[in-house]
Structures are given as C-alpha cells and as structure tokens.
Amino acid sequence: MKQILPHNAKISKEAKETMQECASEFISFVTGEASEKCKKERRKTVNGDDVCWAMGTLGFDDYAPPLKRYLDRYREVEGDRSGASQRNEDEGGPSSSSAKFNPISKPF
Numbered sequence: 001m002k003q004i005l006p007h008n009a010k011i012s013k014e015a016k017e018t019m020q021e022c023a024s025e026f027i028s029f030v031t032g033e034a035s036e037k038c039k040k041e042r043r044k045t046v047n048g049d050d051v052c053w054a055m056g057t058l059g060f061d062d063y064a065p066p067l068k069r070y071l072d073r074y075r076e077v078e079g080d081r082s083g084a085s086q087r088n089e090d091e092g093g094p095s096s097s098s099a100k101f102n103p104i105s106k107p108f
Contacts, residue, residue: 030054048074 002011033054034046048071056064 030058030060033058 002009005011030051031046031054034050037050037053038044038046049068052064052068052071055061055067
C-alpha cells in the first residue's frame with residue numbers, strides 16, 4: 001500500500017487491517033467459485049486455470065486475461081527452473097537455478 005502513496009502519507013493500523021480483510025474475502029470468494037467448478041467436475045485440486053475461470057465467471061473480466069498471462073509466464077519460468085534443477089542434479093551440481101520468478105515484475 002505504501003508504494004502507491006506519497007512518502008509523507010501515513011496508513012493507520014485500522015486501514016491496513018481493513019485492506020487485509022477485504023483481500024481475504026476476495027480470495028475466498030474467487031476460490032469458492034473455483035472450488036465449486038472442481039466439485040462439479042469431480043476434481044479435488046483447484047488449479048490456476050480454475051481461478052482464472054472463476055474470475056471471469058464472477059464478473060472480473062478485465063482481470064482474468066492478465067491473470068492468465070501471468071500464470072502462463074509463471075509456469076514457463078518454473079518449467080525452466082525445474083528443467084535446470086533436474087539437469088544440475090543429473091550432473092551432480094546444486095539443484096537451484098539462476099532463473100527466478102519475480103512475482104512483482106509484469107510478464108505481460
């Protein structure tokens with residue numbers, strides 16, 4: 001929250017708690033819709049595609065496509081990371097990779 005506000009702005013504890021509650025409710029709302037979809041499809045695991053679908057279904061049409069692009073980019077980077085980790089392990093090296101996913105950067 002502080003990054004968007006001027007440097008001299010203050011945020012009350014109450015405002016922070018309210019924003020946290022709102023974020024938690026939003027996450028529960030979207031996850032609940034995605035979970036219902038999974039139940040109807042007789043699946044136990046909610047995945048990122050289910051969350052993107054739920055966003056669109058619940059009327060957050062402007063957010064679903066960027067979220068899907070973000071998810072695709074995340075999977076791409078994590079896939080590269082997993083492949084590099086496996087190659088390093090096969091070669092006896094460390095299992096970490098220089099490819100790190102930065103959730104703050106915008107992949108789209």
